[in-house]
Amino acid sequence: MLLIQAALFIIALSFGAKDIPFGDVIGFLLGTVNNDNTLVLKEIRLPRVLGALLVGISLSVAGSIMQGMTKNPLASPSTFGITAGSTVFIAILFAFSPKVSNIMILLCSLLGAFLAALLVFTIGMSGKYKMNTSRIVLAGSAISILLYAVADIINVKFGLAKEISMWSNSGLIGITYQELIIVTPIIVVCSFIAIFYSKKLTLLSIDEELALSLGINVKRLRTILFFLVTFLSGAAVAIGGNIVFIGLVVPHIARQFVGKDYSRIIPSSILVGGSFMMFSDLVARTINAPNETPVTAILSVLSFPVFLYIVKKGAIL
């Protein structure tokens, strides 16, 4: 799988509005070739592909954690409305100041993710039927619709339609190294913490009582996982905009390969998610070149069969 990812990485660097021969790509990565092509690679292609990789990784890991801790096969940052929370807060930020720094975007994105997550977990998990699958998904989608409506109104009210739609539809277009430098540490550190807690997550996903009886502080574990999800989703939205489905389907694809142990699901989600996102972004760039196609559209179409399979297979717990 690592090999596939490496191959995809090189392919994604190679194709685009301007196709670049593999020789140049490898030469660029090794630092031996230096021409016009490597300039394109360095300034445009590389940050973009790295961005796709990071977004894919963070959303997939977040999705895996959420599915494990809620025992809900349909859990993911977008189905639970967490990415919508980030979007709204970024819209509010744009409304208050026209010139915003990357750090501010990230902070708002994280705050939005946190509040939305708090809201959906409170509503969805209240009452007797805790963790009822369809109920929490409905709550998530209602919260998403509501938050997007709020974001739309902010856009209209402050005449921000251009800025916001540039930001939220463009996905990874024009991503810069500065943005990458800010989010990379968050995503990498959170992914490592997630792997560190994955054994406990597995126990939690099997049975809460079991985890308790093995001496795990379930409450603390949940809190840590909750924050991991928030940070990963918020960071992903900050650089990639709204991206749906990937956090939902990637963990299921990973499960097909490695089974139910989260200490293996999370690492393979990193590999599958990164590759999936790079591939989708590649398609988005090339399918209608030189025009860009929103990567979310590609992701929806690619993921839909997997989603139907998950539901059909009776993944509802």
Added chain:
Amino acid sequence: MIKNNLKIINESKKIKLSIIAIILLLSIMGSLSIGFLDIPFSTVIKVFFGGGTYSESFTILRVRLPRIVIVLLVGFALALSGSVLQTVSRNDLADPGILGINAGAGLGVTLAYMMLPLTGASLYILPLSSFLGAVLMFGLVILFSIERDKGLNPDKLIVTGVGTAIAVSGLMVLLINSMERTDVQFIKSWLSGDIWGDKWEFVLIVFPWILLGTLIVYKKRWILDIMNLDEISTKSVGVNVERERLILIVVAVLLASVSVSVAGAISFVGLIVPHAAKLIFGPLHKNYLPGAMLLGGTLMVLADFIGRNLFYPQGIPAGIVVSLIGAPYFLYLIYKKGNA
């Protein structure tokens, strides 16, 4: 004695209906008179009797009135569609938006929009392609929600519908992206529920279908009541439930898809209005369906009115106003259901 009671119930129903009708009339009057050009009530009435200046009568009769009629029809149809869907799927969280019907209709509209010049006679194809798309998509949703030997799983139906709706809107963006840049704007506004078909010709296009759907539902109002009973009693009444269910689903899809073909993806009207109507008029379909239709019309007219006037000059799509009202109510319903 019983006859007397019935009479009282009937009268209170009439009173409630009239109150809603009055609110509806007031909002229609408000919508006619307030807007980009404020026209006093007296002039509005004068215009209806052939008076007023040219610009006044043009604004009212050619611009505002057709839009209001469309919005009203859409409200009627969505409320009715939602009521029927909630009964036949035995799930009170059902709604054409949530079940993926709107998304399928949108796909049909997009395809028609891409292949045909949408002017003149070919406009009449719009509701049909919308209906076709919705039927196919909802068929897919149902197919994936049926469990072997258990039949339709109401929870799965909704989850599949939500996923389908997201995926299909992605597909629509994909399709439209392969076309001209200007068309992206059309699909974007469609997705947010911006009433775009607001001319008299659109009224002509959708009215026959909505009338047909309404009449069929009216004819089958007793069967809907029977469906609320449990399986065994339903069978003992001697109605072929599965066949009736299918017919009613098709009618509900027709109502929703025709209205969203001109109004864009509007969620939550079909969901919250039936709830409110059941609260006011009780659970019998013959009682609450007329109320639901009136409430749906009122909600849509008000939402469109607010949307057009709140943020000048662009306004916000009616669909977004409805979401702002509907989503919190929906969350409340989910919350209440969980704590029941």
